[in-house]
Amino acid sequence: xxxxxxxxxxxxxxxxxxxxxxxxxxxxxxxxxxxxxxxxxxxxxxxxxxxxxxxxxxxxxxxxxxxxxxxxxxxxxxxxxxxxxxxxxxxxxxxxxxxxxxxxxxxxxxxxxxxxxxxxxxxxxxxxxxxxxxxxxxxxxxxxxxxxxxxxxxxxxxxxxxxxxxxxxxxxxxxxxxxxxxxxxxxxxxxxxxxxxxxxxxxxxxxxxxxxxxxxxxxxxxxxxxxxxxxxxxxxxxxxxxxxxxxxxxxxxxxxxxxxxxxxxxxxxxxxxxxxxxxxxxxxxxxxxxxxxxxxxxxxxxxxxxxxxxxxxxxxxxxxxxxxxxxxxxxxx
Numbered sequence: 001x002x003x004x005x006x007x008x009x010x011x012x013x014x015x016x017x018x019x020x021x022x023x024x025x026x027x028x029x030x031x032x033x034x035x036x037x038x039x040x041x042x043x044x045x046x047x048x049x050x051x052x053x054x055x056x057x058x059x060x061x062x063x064x065x066x067x068x069x070x071x072x073x074x075x076x077x078x079x080x081x082x083x084x085x086x087x088x089x090x091x092x093x094x095x096x097x098x099x100x101x102x103x104x105x106x107x108x109x110x111x112x113x114x115x116x117x118x119x120x121x122x123x124x125x126x127x128x129x130x131x132x133x134x135x136x137x138x139x140x141x142x143x144x145x146x147x148x149x150x151x152x153x154x155x156x157x158x159x160x161x162x163x164x165x166x167x168x169x170x171x172x173x174x175x176x177x178x179x180x181x182x183x184x185x186x187x188x189x190x191x192x193x194x195x196x197x198x199x200x201x202x203x204x205x206x207x208x209x210x211x212x213x214x215x216x217x218x219x220x221x222x223x224x225x226x227x228x229x230x231x232x233x234x235x236x237x238x239x240x241x242x243x244x245x246x247x248x249x250x251x252x253x254x255x256x257x258x259x260x261x262x263x264x265x266x267x268x269x270x271x272x273x274x275x276x277x278x279x280x281x282x283x284x285x286x287x288x289x290x291x292x293x294x295x296x297x298x299x300x301x302x303x304x305x306x307x308x309x310x311x312x313x314x315x316x317x318x319x320x321x322x323x324x325x326x327x328x329x330x331x332x333x
Contacts, residue, residue, distance in 0.1 A: 014215040015310040019303060022222025029223075030230070050220045054118065055184050057213040061121045061131065062188035063202045069132035075264040076137045079274045082256060083141060084148045087113035091155040106156055106290045107242050107297025111249035113152065114282040114298060115145035118181045119217070120272045122210045123309050127316050128332040129268030135185070137273045142181055145281075146173045153289040172288070176281055218306060221280065225302045228283060232296055239296060246300035250275065254308055268333055276305055 029035050029042060087109050094105055116138045124134045150169035191199045229239065254275030261270025282298030323329070 013310065013314070014212065015218060015306050015313065018215045018218040019222045019306055019310075022219040022224075023226050025219065026223040026226040026230075030227075046220050046224055050217050051180065053213050053217050054180055057122060057210045057217070058118050058181070058184035059188055060202060060206045060210040060213075061125070062135065062185050063191065063199055063206070064125070065121075065132045065135055065188070067132075067189060067192075069130070070136045072136060072140065073133060073264065073266070075260050075266055075270050076140055076273075078260045079137065079257060079270060080140060080144050082253070082274060083113060083115075084144050084152075087148065087152055091152045095155045101291070103238070103291055103293035104241060104245055104297075106286070106294035107245050108249055109152070109156070110282045110286050110290065110294055110298050111246060111277065111279075111301050112253070113145060113148055114277040114279060114285070115142040115177060116273050117276045117278040119214050120276040122214050123276060123313075124269055124272045126208075126211055127268045127272070127312055129272060130266060130333045133266060134269045134273055137269070138181065139185075141273065142177045142278075146170060146177060149173050149285060149289070153285070156290060169289075173285075176284060177278065221302055222306075224280070225283075225299045228299045229296055232292060234293055234296065238293065242293070242296040243300040246297040247304050249297070250301050250304040250308060253277075254305075266333055275308065277301065279305070 029039065090105055090109050090112070094102055099105070116134075118138060120138060121131045121134050125131045147170065150173065153169075188199075191202075229243075232239070234242070254271050257274030258267050258271035260274075261267040264270065277298075279298040279302045282301070283295045286292070286295035286298060
């Protein structure tokens with residue numbers, strides 16, 4: 001019985017445990033000198049091992065998707081409008097007000113324009129959302145980011161390059177987001193049509209494997225985010241303000257996504273689509289196009305969005321328990 005309670009606790013609280021573990025590991029490597037020989041392995045894991053885990057996680061998730069359900073829906077375009085339109089409006093405000101080096105608004109723009117995280121479909125499935133519809137939006141959102149960032153981010157720079165480097169920037173953005181998103185999707189669909197028994201085995205037997213792979217990945221993501229925050233060199237006041245920007249952007253996008261999705265019967269999927277972002281890409285974009293200070297907002301967003309996800313999973317577990325007690329089925333969109 002005690003073993004069951006421990007397993008259930010870890011299942012419900014996997015994400016906060018992963019976040020806490022990542023933060024503890026960062027400070028352990030930062031302050032404990034005897035761990036120095038392990039640093040090269042740690043860097044390799046963050047740069048390469050995590051990418052492999054994400055690929056496997058997405059491949060498993062995509063094996064569960066029905067391609068016939070992957071059609072664009074109306075709520076997809078409303079979320080794209082917020083992602084690109086909101087970012088463009090803030091960029092134009094900075095341009096015409098002469099504040100092209102405003103780290104606070106730059107950080108907010110990065111949080112808005114960032115594409116949906118590929119792992120969002122895993123959490124969406126755990127929450128009872130429509131994984132197929134969310135995967136379609138993930139592809140749309142990432143395509144939007146690949147086009148919008150080379151168009152919008154030059155407006156935030158003082159060198160006035162404009163569209164001169166669009167093709168170069170488009171390629172730079174695309175190679176960061178498409179391989180890890182499109183390749184596992186192609187592999188999953190190829191397996192579906194070329195080796196259906198193996199595909200069926202993965203789709204039916206993997207169950208929560210993708211979720212736990214994401215929890216393991218989150219340990220490294222949290223450690224990396226903490227490293228970016230601590231080593232940013234900014235003052236404590238700036239750190240708190242930019243952390244607040246990340247929190248504001250996170251809660252706003254989850255709320256807007258759920259509000260829009262509520263009208264389409266896709267509250268969970270739309271909430272995750274707009275709220276759960278690929279902030280590793282956001283941090284890279286800030287360092288590449290904006291400033292290291294602006295990268296603090298998406299760095300903190302990583303922690304905020306997974307706290308939100310943890311609360312949602314806890315609430316879903318208790319909500320389903322109440323429905324089960326009444327003899328009702330588990331909720332799905």
